[in-house]
Structure formats: structure tokens, C-alpha cells
Amino acid sequence: MVGKSYLVAGLMSGTSADGIDxxxxxxxxxxxxxxxxxxxxxxxAATVPWPATERKLIxxxxxxxxxxxxxxxANFTLGERFADAVQQVMxxxxxxxxxxxxxxxxxxxxxxDVTADGRVTSTLQIGEPAVxxxxxxxxxxxDFRVADVAAGGxxxxxxSLFDWLLLxxxxxxxxxxxxxxxxxxxxGIGNVTFLPPxxxxxxxxxxxxxxxxxxxxWGARFASGGALTYDRDGWxxxxxxxxxxxxxxxxxxxxxxxSPPKTTGRxxxxxxxARTLHAEAHAAGLSDLxxxxxxxxxxxxxxxxxxxxxxxxxxxxxxxxxxxxxxPALMAHLxxxxxxxxxxxxxxxxxxxxxxxxxxxxxLAFALLAYLCALGLPGNVPACTGAQHAQVLGKxxxxxxxxxxxxxx
Numbered sequence: 001m002v003g004k005s006y007l008v009a010g011l012m013s014g015t016s017a018d019g020i021d022x023x024x025x026x027x028x029x030x031x032x033x034x035x036x037x038x039x040x041x042x043x044x045a046a047t048v049p050w051p052a053t054e055r056k057l058i059x060x061x062x063x064x065x066x067x068x069x070x071x072x073x074a075n076f077t078l079g080e081r082f083a084d085a086v087q088q089v090m091x092x093x094x095x096x097x098x099x100x101x102x103x104x105x106x107x108x109x110x111x112x113d114v115t116a117d118g119r120v121t122s123t124l125q126i127g128e129p130a131v132x133x134x135x136x137x138x139x140x141x142x143d144f145r146v147a148d149v150a151a152g153g154x155x156x157x158x159x160s161l162f163d164w165l166l167l168x169x170x171x172x173x174x175x176x177x178x179x180x181x182x183x184x185x186x187x188g189i190g191n192v193t194f195l196p197p198x199x200x201x202x203x204x205x206x207x208x209x210x211x212x213x214x215x216x217x218w219g220a221r222f223a224s225g226g227a228l229t230y231d232r233d234g235w236x237x238x239x240x241x242x243x244x245x246x247x248x249x250x251x252x253x254x255x256x257x258x259s260p261p262k263t264t265g266r267x268x269x270x271x272x273x274a275r276t277l278h279a280e281a282h283a284a285g286l287s288d289l290x291x292x293x294x295x296x297x298x299x300x301x302x303x304x305x306x307x308x309x310x311x312x313x314x315x316x317x318x319x320x321x322x323x324x325x326x327x328p329a330l331m332a333h334l335x336x337x338x339x340x341x342x343x344x345x346x347x348x349x350x351x352x353x354x355x356x357x358x359x360x361x362x363x364l365a366f367a368l369l370a371y372l373c374a375l376g377l378p379g380n381v382p383a384c385t386g387a388q389h390a391q392v393l394g395k396x397x398x399x400x401x402x403x404x405x406x407x408x409x
Contacts, residue, residue, distance in 0.1 A: 004028060005027065005039075006026070006027050006101040006102060007024065007025075007026055007043070007095075007099055007100050007101050008024070008025050008026075008027050008100075008101060008102045008103070008104060008367040008368075008371050009022060009024050009025075009086050009089075009090075009102070009103045009104070009138070009367060010022070010023045010024075010025065010103075010104045010105075010106075010362075010363035010365065010366040010367030010368070010369075011082050011085065011086065011103065011105040011106060011107075011127075011132075011363060012106045012362040012363040012366055013050070013082075013106065013107070013127075014109075014187040014188050014322075015188025015189050015212075015265055015266050016187055016188040016212075016213055016217060016230070017050060017058045017059065017062075017108065018047075018049065018050065018055075018229065018230065018323070019047040019048055019049040019050055020047065020048045020050065020081065020085040021045070021046075021047050021359065021360060021362060021363040022045060022046055022048060022088075022089040022363060023042060023044075023045040023357075023360040023364045023367055024042070024043040024044045024089065024090065024093065024100075024367075025040050025041060025043060025364055025368070026040075026043055027039065027040050027041075027367065027368060027371045030375070030377070031165050031372075031377065038165055038166070040162075040166060040364060040367070040368055042357055042360060042364060043093070043095070044092075044095070045089075045357055045359065045360035045363065045364075046088075046089045047359065048084070048088055048089065050081070051081070054077060054078065054081055057070075057074055057077070058074075058110070061108075061111075061126075062110065062266045062270075063270075063271065066110075071110070071126065074126055075126040075127065075128045076128050076131055078107070078108055078126055078127035078128070079126075079127045079128035079129065079130070079131030079132050079135075080131055080135065081127075082105055082107075082127045082131075083131060083134075083135035084135075086100075086103060086132070086138075087135075087136060097136060097137070097138070098401075100136070100138045101138070101139075101401065101405060102138065102139055102140070102141060102367075102370045102371060102374060102405070103129075103133075103136065103138050103139070103141070103370065104140075104141050104142070104144075104366040104368070104369050104370025104371070104373075104394070105127060105129055105132060105140060105141070105142040105366065106125065106142070106144065106362070106366045107125030107126055107127040107129075107142055107143065108125060108126055109123065109124070109145075109265060110124055110125070110126055111123070111124045112124075112155070112156075112265040112267055114263065114265075114267065114268070116254075117258075118255075118258045120153070120154045120155055120263060122149065123145045123146060123149050123155045125142070125143060125145060127142070129142035129143065129395065129397035132397065133397040133398060133399040134399075136399065137399050137400040138399040138400075138401055139396065139397065139398050139399040139405060140370075140397045140399060141369070141370040141373045141374065141394040141395065141396050141397070142394065142395060142397065143394065143395045144158055144366070144373075144393040144394045145158065145393075147379075147391045147392065147393045147394070148379075148380045148385050148387050148391055148393060150391075151387040151388050151389055151391045152386065152387055152388040153261070153380060153382065153385035153386045153387030153388075153391075154207075154261050154262065154385045154387075155385065156191070156208065156263040156385065157185075157191040157192075157207070157208065157263070157384065157385070158365065158366075158379065158380065158385070158393070159185065159191070159361065159362055159365040160193040160204060160381045160384040160385070161365070161368070161369070161372075161378075161379055161384075162361070162364065162365035162368055163193040164193070164195065164204050164381055164384075166356075167181065167183060167195065167319075167356070168181070168195050168196070168197070168198055169181035169195055169196075169197050169198065169316070169317065170197060170198055171197045171198060171199055171200075172197070173197060173316040173317055174316045174317055174347050175316075176314050176316035177314075178196075178313055178314060179197060179313070179314050179315070179317070180194050180195060180196055180197065180311065180312065180313040180314060180315055180316060181194075181195045181197075181315075181316065181317050181318075181319065182194055182195075182307065182315050182317065182318045182319070183195065183319050183321070183351075184209070184303060184318055184319065184320050185320075185321045185322040185361070185362065186299070186303075186320060186321075186322040186323065186324025186325060187212050187213065187322040187323060187324070187362070188212050188213055188214040188217070188265075188266065188269075189208050189210070189211065189214060189264060189265055189266075189269070190208065190209040190210055190211065190212040190299065190302070190322075190324070191206065191207065191208045191209060191212075191263075192206060192207065192209050192303070192306065192307075193205070193206040193384065194206070194312055194313070196313060200313075202312060202313065203381075203383035204381060204383055204384055205260060205261075205310070205312050206260070206381070206384035206385070207260035207261050207262045207263065207310070208262060208263045208264045208265075209302055209303045209306040210253070210255060210256050210264065210269075210299075210302040210306065211269050211295075211298065211299050211302060212299060212322065212323075212324055213230060213299070213323055213324050213327075214266065214269045214274075215269060215277065215295040215298065216230070216231050216292065216295050216296055216299060216327075216330070217230045217231075218271065218274035218275075218278070218295075219231065219236070219274070219278070219288070219291050219292035219295050219296075220236055220292060222274075222278055222291065222292075223236050223291070223292050224236075231292055231296070231327060231329075233326065233327065233328060234296065234327040234328045234329030234330060236292040236293075237289075237292045237293045237296040237327070237330070238328075238329050239289045239293075240286075240287065240289030240290040240291070240292055240293030240294070241290050241293055242290070242293040242294045242296065243281070243284060243286055243290065243294050244297070245284075246277075246280065246281060246284060246286075247294060247297050247301050250277065250298050251298070251301055251302060251305060253302075255268060256305065257309075259310070260310055260386075261385055261386035277295065278291055293329070296327070296330050296333060297333050297337075299324070299330060299333075300330055300333035300334040300336070300337045301333070301337050303334060303337070303338075304337035304338045304340070304341040304342070305337075307341065307342060308341040308342060315338075315342060315346055316346070317346070317347045318334075318338065318346055318347065318348045318349070319350070319351050319353065319354055320348060320349070320350065320358070321351045321356070321358035321359070321361045321362070322358070322362075325350060325351075325358050331348065334348060335348050369393055369394060372392075372393075373392055373393060373394035373396070374396075374405065376392055377392065378390035378391055378392055378393070379391070379392060379393035379394065380393055
């Protein structure tokens with residue numbers, strides 16, 4: 001595959017399950033190769049909303065209301081929708097499907113099994129890649145997390161390799177000596193990659209910071225009687241007032257105090273937890289809008305607290321991606337919390353400043369992971385996931401183009 005640019009689709013559906021992010025990228029080269037530098041260029045990207053039926057199904061799986069038969073059927077049903085999403089985005093962009101070389105699909109996480117001491121024992125993503133390959137004719141690589149977990153890792157955050165290879169900061173970032181760049185994703189769950197400046201011998205660090213939009217989304221449901229699934233533009237939070245006493249109480253969470261590497265998900269930040277926190281807020285005299293404002297402040301505080309506890313060096317810049325980046329109330333809280341907890345103002349920017357489409361970043365990362373798998377190259381960063389060694393990630397479902405691909409060297 002080296003020496004040629006390959007067209008690769010990356011698919012991502014996260015813990016918010018609001019849609020399938022599809023990114024089409026032209027990828028060439030190899031990591032750390034002086035004569036064939038890695039290049040990832042976005043060609044097009046879009047989010048295809050989950051149909052209501054499938055979204056309801058996903059939330060039933062999150063809640064554990066599924067027997068083996070339902071999980072089995074859901075695996076194929078979601079695979080069909082992933083295939084539909086690729087075909088729709090390619091068609092809308094006017095790119096012939098037969099020009100696509102690979103598809104990298106994260107799938108839909110329905111369970112991430114974490115012990116009380118933070119070890120990940122198993123993980124399950126569904127959205128059958130063989131269905132995607134059959135419907136599109138394109139070789140599909142999926143199920144990336146399990147190989148890292150098998151090697152003793154957390155199975156996440158896998159976007160850290162994309163960060164490490166493509167977004168390492170220059171020396172003296174924003175005038176900060178030895179300044180690190182924090183790449184913060186705020187999807188349903190928040191995760192961060194801390195990158196040392198170029199020329200610095202330190203390794204990166206990554207982990208899930210805790211709740212992203214997950215509690216805010218539940219707050220939007222409560223405040224709207226179920227009419228809203230998220231707080232668009234932070235409108236609900238802006239109408240309420242946050243209660244700092246509750247924020248401080250809710251920050252006393254065992255997960256937030258665990259040392260990285262660590263991961264979490266909807267198995268911890270459940271609907272039942274949201275209802276419990278909502279009841280506490282009502283008992284303290286808060287309105288539904290106040291609750292949205294308070295969990296928005298909590299999300300920002302949990303991120304800033306994670307930086308204060310675990311950042312390996314001075315944070316010179318925070319680049320935010322994910323749905324939370326579009327929430328002005330959350331971003332305002334994040335700037336305030338970072339300044340308070342780090343003792344200084346920190347630049348908080350959009351990924352666009354780094355030349356990356358923030359909404360497509362995770363999908364681009366899984367396009368890259370598919371490409372690396374096809375080359376037989378590792379897709380994890382052990383310093384970030386906690387794996388015992390670097391590991392090739394992904395399982396290959398051959399498509400009708402499989403024989404034409406030059407897999408490996």
C-alpha cells in the first residue's frame with residue numbers, strides 16, 4: 001500500500017448515539033518514515049442521523065434490556081445502517097463507491113466492562129463489518145478495541161494514535177516553556193490526549209476524563225419533557241444557574257480519582273445515575289434548567305480537575321472536538337474551571353486551528369486505524385491505553401475489492 005494514496009472511509013458512533021459520523025480521507029505514507037511521510041487528508045465528511053427505531057434500540061442495549069437474540073439481530077441491523085451511511089455520504093459528495101479502498105468502522109459500543117479498580121476485562125462493539133463489506137463491496141476493518149484489551153489495555157482512547165502522529169505541538173507553544181497540547185474530545189464521554197512538544201522525550205498520556213455530554217443530554221430530556229435529546233448551543237444551561245455545592249459533591253466520584261490509564265462509558269454514567277442526580281438537585285431547590293446548568297458545570301469541572309491531577313506537563317493549549325465544542329455554556333465553564341484549577345489562563349481553541357475538522361476527527365481516526373491495520377502496523381499507543389505492547393488493531397471483513405488491495409508490504 002505504501003507509495004500510493006488510498007481512499008478510506010472512517011465510521012464512528014459514540015456514546016451519545018446521535019448519528020453516524022462518516023469521514024472520507026485520502027491516506028498515504030507510513031508513520032515516522034522520513035522518505036514516505038504519513039498524510040491524512042479529509043476529502044468529505046458528514047453525520048448521518050440514526051433512524052429513530054435504531055436509536056431506540058441502541059439505548060435499550062445501553063440499559064441492558066437485551067437478550068442474546070436481540071443483540072444478535074442488532075449487530076446486523078446496525079451493520080446495515082453503517083453501510084447505508086457510507087453509501088449516502090459518498091453519493092452526496094459525488095464520489096463513486098467503487099473508488100473506495102477501505103472502510104474502518106468503530107461500530108457502536110454497547111458495553112465496556114470495567115472493574116472497580118479500573119481494569120477493562122472485555123468490551124463489545126456491534127455493527128457487523130461483514131454486512132458493511134457485503135453491502136458496499138469494500139473491504140471493511142472493524143472491532144479495533146478488543147486487541148488492545150487482550151493485550152492488557154483499556155481499549156481506549158484509540159484516537160490518541162491520530163493525535164500522536166499528526167498533532168504534536170511545536171516547542172514553546174503559546175510561549176509556554178515545555179508546553180503540552182491537550183486534545184479534548186467531548187462526546188457522550190470526555191477523553192483527552194496530552195501531547196508533549198516536538199523534541200521532548202516524554203510519551204503522550206490519554207484517558208477518559210469522565211462525563212462529556214451524557215449527563216447534559218439527560219438534563220435536556222428532563223427539562224423538555226422528552227422533546228429534546230441534547231442542549232443545542234447551550235440554550236437550556238444559559239437559562240439556569242449552576243449550584244457549585246452540588247458540583248463539588250458530584251466531583252467526589254471514584255472514577256474521577258482513579259489514576260490513568262482509565263476508561264469509562266454509559267455503564268457508569270447511566271440513566272439511573274442521571275435520575276439520582278436530578279432528584280438531588282430538586283431536593284436542593286433547583287429547577288430543571290438549573291439542573292442542566294449544574295451538570296454542564298460539572299462536566300467542565302471534571303475535565304479541568306483531571307488536568308490538574310494528571311497532566312504530565314504544563315498545559316499550553318486545549319483543542320476541543322466533539323459535540324461539546326458547539327456548546328458555548330460548556331466552553332465558558334471550561335475556560336473558567338481551567339483557569340481556577342491550573343492557576344492561569346489557558347488557550348481553549350477549536351481543532352480547526354490545527355487544520356482538523358473537529359466534527360470528523362474521530363471518524364478520521366478510524367479511517368487511519370483501518371489503513372494501519374491493512375499495512376500490518378500497530379494502532380494503539382501503549383502509554384495511552386495501558387496495553388503491554390503495541391498491537392495491530394482490527395478484524396478484516398473482505399469485500400469484493402479485497403484481491404485488488406495490496407495488503408501489507
